[in-house]
Amino acid sequence: MKLLSLAVASALLLCASADPAQAGSVNVKGVHLCCGACVRDANDALDGIKGVKDVVANRDSKTVTFAAEDDAAAKAGVKALAEAGFHGKATHGDKALPLPAAGKFKKGEKSPKIVFSGVHLCCGGCVNGAREAVENVEGVKQIDIDRTGSKVTVSGDEIDIAEAVKALNEGGFHGTIE
Structure with missing residues (x-):
């Protein structure tokens, strides 16, 4: 009887802890958050996303965290951050969560020539951060940044597109190639 009770208790515990990432915390690290407007814009990007709550954008740690009620909400949240021009390494529970x-x-x-649109460029700090992110990509000779148009354009000699994307993303920015 003790063995049966132990088996039932173990089964209940396993069921209760199944798929812990289904609901839980999403953590996005390495996001470019240089000023209060960046923090506000990151928070605003997640406002109204179904299943997302308790959003905290932290300028000092360059992280955005939020609670997601399920995987769909977690994915919608990181998609919204990317669409607002932010990028970072995202996790949902202990699972990596890819950005678009x-x-x-x-x-x-x-x-x-590579043109990134939709890049978060709210201030001079963002402009400088985006420039610094892509300036060392091999082949880049010129960087043009259109702050009001949210565009970063790199020009030069046969720039590896994947390397330019990687550099921009590692700088905490997200953009879509035109």
């Missing part, structure tokens, strides 16, 4: 891709391109594909 910058666009379709082939591995190793190069271009003399």
